[in-house]
Amino acid sequence: MANGYKKISGGAKAGRLAVTTMSLWQGPDHLLQIERDGYGENYRRFFYADIEIFTVRLDNRRRNIAFILGGLAAVMLAIAFIGFAGSSSGGGAVFLTFAGIFLMPFIYNMVRGPTCVAHIATAVQREQLRSVGRLKQAMRLLQVIRDGANQAQGTLAPDMVRVKFELQNAPPPLRPPSFAEQESPIVFNPVAQAPAEPPVEPPPTQ
Amino acid sequence: MIKAPPACTKCWTPLSAEFLNIEEFRACPSCSAMVRLDIFPAYFREITKGSAGEALLADTEASCFYHPQKRAAVVCGECGRFLCSLCDLELDGKHFCASCLETAKEKNKIESIQNKRQLNDVLAFHLALLGFIFYLSIATAPLAIFFAIKHWNTPSSIVRNPSRLRLTAAIVIASLQILAWIALIGYAVTR
Numbered sequence: 052m053a054n055g056y057k058k059i060s061g062g063a064k065a066g067r068l069a070v071t072t073m074s075l076w077q078g079p080d081h082l083l084q085i086e087r088d089g090y091g092e093n094y095r096r097f098f099y100a101d102i103e104i105f106t107v108r109l110d111n112r113r114r115n116i117a118f119i120l121g122g123l124a125a126v127m128l129a130i131a132f133i134g135f136a137g138s139s140s141g142g143g144a145v146f147l148t149f150a151g152i153f154l155m156p157f158i159y160n161m162v163r164g165p166t167c168v169a170h171i172a173t174a175v176q177r178e179q180l181r182s183v184g185r186l187k188q189a190m191r192l193l194q195v196i197r198d199g200a201n202q203a204q205g206t207l208a209p210d211m212v213r214v215k216f217e218l219q220n221a222p223p224p225l226r227p228p229s230f231a232e233q234e235s236p237i238v239f240n241p242v243a244q245a246p247a248e249p250p251v252e253p254p255p256t257q
Numbered sequence: 258m259i260k261a262p263p264a265c266t267k268c269w270t271p272l273s274a275e276f277l278n279i280e281e282f283r284a285c286p287s288c289s290a291m292v293r294l295d296i297f298p299a300y301f302r303e304i305t306k307g308s309a310g311e312a313l314l315a316d317t318e319a320s321c322f323y324h325p326q327k328r329a330a331v332v333c334g335e336c337g338r339f340l341c342s343l344c345d346l347e348l349d350g351k352h353f354c355a356s357c358l359e360t361a362k363e364k365n366k367i368e369s370i371q372n373k374r375q376l377n378d379v380l381a382f383h384l385a386l387l388g389f390i391f392y393l394s395i396a397t398a399p400l401a402i403f404f405a406i407k408h409w410n411t412p413s414s415i416v417r418n419p420s421r422l423r424l425t426a427a428i429v430i431a432s433l434q435i436l437a438w439i440a441l442i443g444y445a446v447t448r
Contacts, residue, residue, distance in 0.1 A: 091375050
C-alpha cells in the first residue's frame, strides 16, 4: 500500500491520442482517480460519504475485439494451412507465427471477462471511471465503495431504499385551488360561465 | 433540492425503483443496454443550507474581517483573521479564510486538496536514461543533475511513498556519463 493508497485499476488509455493514462486508487476515506499525461498527474477525489450512485453498464467491446482478433487469427491460420498443404512450409510457418501473435491477445481478451462502462455519481457530478473497463474490476470497486459507504453513510434496508426512492421521485400531489384562484375572473369555470339555457315552454294545451 | 433520478448511462433514460440494488443486470426499457444500479444512503440525504452568519448585535462584539456587520465565529488558522460562519472554510479540522485556503492550495501546503503534481523525479531519471542513446548524454546528463537537485525536496506522486531513489539514481547515472565524457575528451586531447 503506497502512501495509504491501494491500486484498484489502472493503465487505461484516454484522450484522442491515447497519451493520457487513467488509474483508480482506494484511499482511507475516498477514491482517487489519477489522470497522468507525460510527467504530470491530475487528481480527482470521490469521498465515500458523498457517493450516491454507482452504475455499471455492459457493452460490446469484448465481443468486437474478439471478432477482430479472432478473424485475423483465423485468416492467418487459413493461409498457414494452405501453405503447409501446398508444400510451402516456410510460408506456412510464418503465417502460423502471425496467427499466434493475434491469438494471444484474443485469448487474453476472453480470459479477462466482459467489458463494461462504470459511472460514479455524487450530488454535484457524474463521472465515468475510464480505468474500470472490465466487469471483474467493476465488481471489486463496488465492494470497495460499499465498505466505504457503509462506514461513512450507514446502511439502509433494501425495502427502505425503494420506499425512499419512490417518495423522493413521486410527482407532486394535486392541490385544491386557493381562494384567490377561485375569485379570479381569468380562471375558466365552466359551471359559472356556461350560458343560461332558455326556459322550456310547456306544450300548448287543447 | 430535487435530485436527478438514476439513469441508464447509454441513453440517459431515468430508471425506476426496480433497478435499485438488485445485484443483477437488467435491460434498460429504452435502449435495452444491460445496466446495474447501486444507490447509497447519501442520495436521500437532504442538502443542508449553509449558515449566512449572525448579525452583529453590539459594538463590543468581534466582527468578521470580510463582513463587518456579522459576528465573528472562528479565527483563521493561518492568518488569524476573525471570520463569520459564512466565511469559515473548515478543512481537515482547521479553519481557513478564502484567501489563505487559495494560497495554501497554490503552494501545495494541504495534501487533501492538491489536484495536480509534477513528477520531477521521474523526469530527472528519464533524462539520465536518455543519455544512453547516441550522444545525447552531453546535454541530458547536466539537465538531469539540475532537475534532480532543484526538485530534491519537491514531493512526487501522491500515491507513492516519499523516496529520493529516482533522484539519487538520476544523479549517479548522469555523473557517470559526465565522467565518461571528461575521460573521452581527455583521451582525445592527449592523443
